[in-house]
Amino acid sequence: MALDSYDLYVVIILVVAVAAYFAKNQFISKPESTGFLSNDSNGGTNSRNILETLQKNNKNALLVYGSQTGTAEDYSNKMSRELSSRFGLKTMVADFADYDWDNFGDIKDDILVFFILATYGEGEPTDNAIEFIEFLDNEADTLSSLRFTVFGLGNSTYEFYNAIGRKVDLKLEEKGAERFAEYGEGDDGKGTLDEDFLSWKDGVFDSLRNNLNFEEKELKYEPSLKIIERDELTTEDKQVSLGEPNKKYINTSVGTDLSKGPFDHTHPYLAPITKIKELFNSKERSCVHVEFDISDSNLKYSTGDHLAVWPQNSNENIEIFLKAFDLNDKKDNVIELKALDSTYHIPFPTPITYEAIIRHHLEISGPVSRQFFLSIAAFAPNEETKTKLTKIANDKSKYAEEITLKKYNIADALLYLSSGEPWTKVPFEFLIENIQHLTPRYYSISSSSMREKSNINITAVVESEIEKDKRIVSGVVTNLLKDIEINKNKSGDKPLVTYDLKGPRSKFENFKLPVHVRRSTFKLPSSSKTPxxxxxxxxxxxxxxxxxxxxxxxxxxxxxxxxxxxxxxxxxxxxxxxxxxxxxxxxxxxxxxxxxxxxxxxxxxxxxxxxxxxxxxxxxxxxxxxxxxxxxxxxxxxxxxxxxxxxxxxxxxxxxxxxxxxxxxxxxxxxxxxxxxxxxxx
Incomplete structure (x- = not known):
């Protein structure tokens, strides 16, 4: 039967629609996740096809991480550098969210795969690992050509301790994958996470030596990035990052609307603090109630969610860090970072100043790990310091006594060991690669989205204490909030530590902070009548x-x-x-x-x-x-x-x-x- 003109018109429309659909899926890929503090441009132009990326870059070791607070990512990067330096492996570190996993089963046994996986909350995967876990549960077929090992990061105070690490380890085995090194897990609840990781890593290295016949070389630092001094640029140049959350906040062209999301771990909203008050009636302890105004944005939350507040380091901690590495004269110098490996992601916008990296991007105030000590020993200012450091770093109990119990941060510890002599031999590239990067701090929201639609409340105890040697040990965000409380309310109190409250290029002026919302499963029942x-x-x-x-x-x-x-x-x-x-x-x-x-x-x-x-x-x-x-x-x-x-x-x-x-x-x-x-x- 012949088609009339109307039928023909309908057929043509359908054909065009189908063609457009397939063209969209063929030519438009998902946006790549860059991760917190990541640069908009990375070391290469890799696709979301994990196998293609591995082959294109000639990699034979893949380290993939599921991270919520940055620890698993930090472990992956450190492990990657050691595998490359000690065993000559061509490593690639990957965020689960940056790749599709459809062809994961096609990875052959000439590529070793390391999974470093944190468990979030009560047995949940981290945000970036959700899609991979769904792939394993529902889509993955045989994985018989895969050789793998897993390290899980968990907290034994939770009911479902290390559920995700254990699940992935068993799922891979069920699907025919071969374990080339034993499963390991770390317990943050007992405070042994670093030691547990080191123990697992030693077992992996034993397997590489004894079972896979890899030849081990002496550990030597091999940078994944190169610093280029940009003497022609100054802090006045608009292209230079002074610590802005990402490039969108640096290159603010006319018409750029930063009040519209999506807001997440890659892009925060600069929320004004409209009200902040002290809740404790105490001279020794402090707790602040903070209200963030979100009325000028499309940022939304639900009651029970978490607010992520993006941190910065205190002036006092920055000062001692600059002293420890003799960087005072260079702090305002502009540098550019170039990746030496096409799969390495530059971790923050560049060009940037030394001071901006230290203030906004490096975790300099927290505890220092024994693994970091072992890595930095090669750059000690003299043999005496190197010997002293190596002796402490190789003795768990001595390290706990000399460093951990004294609550030293990186700069404190190194200056203590060197008797105050600066560590001038440490390449700044080493610090960028080996110091964990600052990540948002999460706070349970204390307001109701039904009642407070245009503002978000949080409640935070200020973490700070003065040690016997007069050192101040302080939490990052809570002390920033206390500094804001004192200045905004003009209370006349003196904060223990102070911050740059105006922020880069005064973008945080009038008490703004970068924030985003993380969804939570901690929710009221659907029925309001439920007790x-x-x-x-x-x-x-x-x-x-x-x-x-x-x-x-x-x-x-x-x-x-x-x-x-x-x-x-x-x-x-x-x-x-x-x-x-x-x-x-x-x-x-x-x-x-x-x-x-x-x-x-x-x-x-x-x-x-x-x-x-x-x-x-x-x-x-x-x-x-x-x-x-x-x-x-x-x-x-x-x-x-x-x-x-x-x-x-x-x-x-x-x-x-x-x-x-x-x-x-x-x-x-x-x-x-x-x-x-x-x-x-x-």
């Missing part, structure tokens, strides 16, 4: 405050809400009772549907009372809540509180239901699987 049990001592109460504020808003909108039972603990009612006056107002508004039970650990010098004790005192009520379908939320310290609280719930179920503790523990685990026992712990 909730909330446990949040200290700043663990932050997201729980958001939950209660949300329920008040629901009630104000004529929505029925279920009962909320909150257990809150702190040291002293008159010193660190967070949001003390607010809870009274919430009680008035919610009436019998809200109850707060408090535990003040230092109220009675003869007996410390914590939230778990108060939970046990309310056994019957809690059992009734659980029987009525309540969801339990626990937020705060993972090392002790979360475990003690879980044991309290197990005892309650055991006693109230007349079952043994083992069965009660199984029931609590079942609640976790059903998402009726949720934790947001650190």
């Amino acid at each position: 909730i049990i909330l446990v949040g001592p200290g700043t663990g109460v932050a997201p729980l405050r958001g939950f209660i504020r949300e329920r008040i808003t629901q009630l104000e909108n004529d929505v029925n809400v279920g009962p909320s039972l909150l257990f809150y603990g702190c040291r002293n009612e008159n010193e660190d009772y967070l949001y003390k006056d607010e809870w009274k107002e919430y009680s008035k508004k919610l009436g019998e549907n809200f109850e707060i039970v408090t535990a003040f650990s230092r109220a009675d010098p003869s007996k410390k009372v914590y939230v778990q004790h108060k939970i046990l005192e309310n056994s019957a009520k809690i059992n009734e809540f659980i029987n009525n379908g309540a969801i339990i939320y626990v937020c705060g310290d993972a090392a002790h509180m979360a475990r003690d609280v879980q044991q309290a719930f197990i005892k309650i179920i055991s006693n109230e239901r007349k079952i043994d503790l083992e069965k009660a523990a199984d029931l609590v685990r079942s609640l976790k699987v059903q998402n009726r026992y949720q934790e947001d712990v650190w």
Whole structure:
């Protein structure tokens, strides 16, 4: 039957649409993820095809990482350099998010694959590893030609310790892959992560030597990048990075709108702080409530999410770092970074100054690892210092005594070992490659997205202490927030450490900070009528405050809400009772549907009372809540509180239901699987 003109028109439209669809998939690739602090242009022009990239760059070792805070990425880069230097392997480090994994099964056994995987929260993959885990679960067929090893980074205070490392190791084996070195895992909960990694690495090297017959050479630093001095450029040149979050904030051409997202770990929003106040009534300790205005952006959040605040280093820590490496005279010099390997990603915008790298991109204030010590020994200022450093670095107990327990950062430790002599032989390339890069700090949001649509609240204890030798050991973001609180409120107090509050080219002026939101699974039940049990001592109460504020808003909108039972603990009612006056107002508004039970650990010098004790005192009520379908939320310290609280719930179920503790523990685990026992712990 012949087509009339209308039918022909429809057919032509369909043909064009189908052709356009396939053309789009053929020629438009996914945008490449650059990662936090990454330059918009990397060392090469690699595609998202992992196999093609490996072959094009003639690589025979792939190190792929799943990282949430940067530690797994840092380990991957350090391992890569050692494999290259010691064994001559042609290594490539890859972020899971930068590649597609469809043809992963085509990787042959002449390429060794190293997985370095962190577990996030309660057994979840890190954000960048989600797609790969889905590929392994649902798409991967046989992987019989793959040779691999896995190192998992976890925290044993969590129920599902190192779940992702263990899962990937077993999944690869199930699909026929061959393990060339034993699985290893590190425990951040016990503070042994670095030592666990070193132990696993030693086992991998043994396997390379003894099982795969690789010849080992003496370790020698071989840079992956080259520094080029740009004497013709100054800090006045608009193309020079002074520490802006990314290139979009440097090359702000007319019409560039930085208030529109997406906002994530590659691109933050510069959010003004509209309100910040001190919550503690104490001379020794400090906690700040901070409100970020997001009304001029399309940044969104949901109650229970986390706010990532992008850090910078304090003036005091920068000063001692410049002294340690004799960089004071060069701090404003402009340099450019060039990759010597086509697969190496330049980690931040360039050209840039030395000072901008140190202030905004290097983790200089945290603890120094033994692995870093072993690497930097070759650049010691003299033989005496080298001998001393090597002796300490090769002795775990001595290292703990001399460096870790004294809470030295990198500059402190090196100047201590060299008796104050600067380390002038250390290439700056080495510092860029071997010092972990600054990553965002995550805070549970303490506001309700239903009630506070245009601002985000966080609650943060300021981490700082003065050591016996007068050194100040301070948290990065919390002390920045305290410095802002003092300056914005003109309180007259003196901060322990100070920061560049105006930021690069005054972009942070008027108290702005770069932020983005990370989604969380720590959420209120879908039904507002569901009973909730909330446990949040200290700043663990932050997201729980958001939950209660949300329920008040629901009630104000004529929505029925279920009962909320909150257990809150702190040291002293008159010193660190967070949001003390607010809870009274919430009680008035919610009436019998809200109850707060408090535990003040230092109220009675003869007996410390914590939230778990108060939970046990309310056994019957809690059992009734659980029987009525309540969801339990626990937020705060993972090392002790979360475990003690879980044991309290197990005892309650055991006693109230007349079952043994083992069965009660199984029931609590079942609640976790059903998402009726949720934790947001650190």
